[in-house]
Amino acid sequence: xxxxxxxxxxxxxxxxxxxxxxxxxxxxxxxxxxxxxxxxxxxxxxxxxxxxxxxxxxxxxxxxxxxxxxxxxxxxxxxxxxxxxxxxxxxxxxxxxxxxxxxxxxxxxxxxxxxxxxxxxxxxxxxxxxxxxxxxxxxxxxxxxxxxxxxxxxxxxxxxxxxxxxxxxxxxxxxxxxxxxxxxxxxxxxxxxxxxxxxxxxxxxxxxxxxxxxxxxxxxxxxxxxxxxxxxxxxxxxxxx
Numbered sequence: 001x002x003x004x005x006x007x008x009x010x011x012x013x014x015x016x017x018x019x020x021x022x023x024x025x026x027x028x029x030x031x032x033x034x035x036x037x038x039x040x041x042x043x044x045x046x047x048x049x050x051x052x053x054x055x056x057x058x059x060x061x062x063x064x065x066x067x068x069x070x071x072x073x074x075x076x077x078x079x080x081x082x083x084x085x086x087x088x089x090x091x092x093x094x095x096x097x098x099x100x101x102x103x104x105x106x107x108x109x110x111x112x113x114x115x116x117x118x119x120x121x122x123x124x125x126x127x128x129x130x131x132x133x134x135x136x137x138x139x140x141x142x143x144x145x146x147x148x149x150x151x152x153x154x155x156x157x158x159x160x161x162x163x164x165x166x167x168x169x170x171x172x173x174x175x176x177x178x179x180x181x182x183x184x185x186x187x188x189x190x191x192x193x194x195x196x197x198x199x200x201x202x203x204x205x206x207x208x209x210x211x212x213x214x215x216x217x218x219x220x221x222x223x224x225x226x227x228x229x230x231x232x233x234x235x236x237x238x239x240x241x
Contacts, residue, residue, distance in 0.1 A: 002026040003049035005115060008038035008065060009081070010057045014104075018052060021108040022115065035060030035068070045073030050099075050118055052111070055082035055089065063096060070097040077118045081106065090139060090212070100138045103212060110215060113141040113165035120167070137208055140215045141165030144207055146200070156181065158203035162217055170217045174203035180228040188237040198236055202228065 005027045007018050012033070019029045030048075032038035034057055042048055051069065055062035062080055069076050080093045083104035090101040099118040102110055117138070137144050147159040156176040163169050176199055185191050206225050210218055228236075 002028050003119060004028045004030065004047060006030045006032065006038065006042055006048050006051045008032045008035065008051060008057075008062075009054040010034055011054075014054075014106075018106070018111060021111050025112050025115075027115070034058065035062075035065035038065060039068050039072075042069055042072070042076075045069075045076050048076075050077040050079065050115060052079050052081060052115070055080055055093075056084055063092060066093060066096050066098060077121065079114050079118050090137060090208075094137055100141060102140050103215070107215075110140050117141040117143075117165040137204075139208060139211050142211045142215075142217070144204060144211070146204075147171065158200050160204065160207055162207070162211070164217065170221055172207060172218055172221045172223070174207055174223045174225060176203065176225045180225060183228060184233070184236045187233055190236065202232070 005022055007015050007029060009015050009018070010033055015031050019031065022029050030041055032041050036059070038053070042051065053062050053065060062082065066078055066080065069078060074097070076097070077099045078097065079100045079102060080098045081102045081104055082089065093101050099121060100114045102114045142165065143163040145161040145163065147161050156178070158174045158176070160172045160174065161169050162172050203225055206223055207218070210223060
């Protein structure tokens with residue numbers, strides 16, 4: 001018998017699409033129409049290998065359901081799905097122990113890839129308290145890792161490793177243009193290039209946004225950060241290299 005996946009989603013047609021996709025890939029599938037029913041079916045997790053969990057549901061939402069699942073089974077592999085998500089919501093889900101965060105509307109390939117990637121990961125118990133900083137984020141089956149071994153040839157460069165759902169690793173360069181660097185320095189009085197983790201965070205955000213919206217590795221393995229949201233200035237003003 002194939003590995004068992006539980007789908008928790010309040011929309012029947014989406015559950016049907018997921019079921020057809022996963023059963024065609026050889027999985028055994030169960031369904032629940034809301035968080036409480038999903039928790040009852042999941043139990044202690046002994047009969048399930050993974051969960052696909054909708055974020056926006058009436059009553060108990062996805063994050064609350066995720067927290068309850070992880071409380072009963074800390075090593076649960078849970079793939080969150082939402083049409084209304086943001087990067088911040090994805091990070092919140094990771095802090096609570098989600099394995100991946102995928103964007104609706106789903107394609108069969110994205111769903112299959114995210115399940116394959118989730119099941120390939122070793123089960124890791126969630127810490128007792130949510131972690132304030134997430135170093136790796138997985139979206140649509142792609143995982144972002146900092147490339148700490150690659151030397152920076154230019155202070156405007158940030159290098160990352162993107163791991164595809166099939167496990168293939170891609171070196172991705174994010175280049176920060178002079179305009180946002182000079183804008184922050186002019187407005188805050190701080191030169192935050194070089195080793196500053198402020199710009200590393202902005203570069204990671206750009207890469208995360210691309211993977212979230214495009215669901216593929218950047219063309220030529222390169223992105224360019226051309227501007228900065230002015231709302232980030234208060235954060236930059238408090239940052240030091």
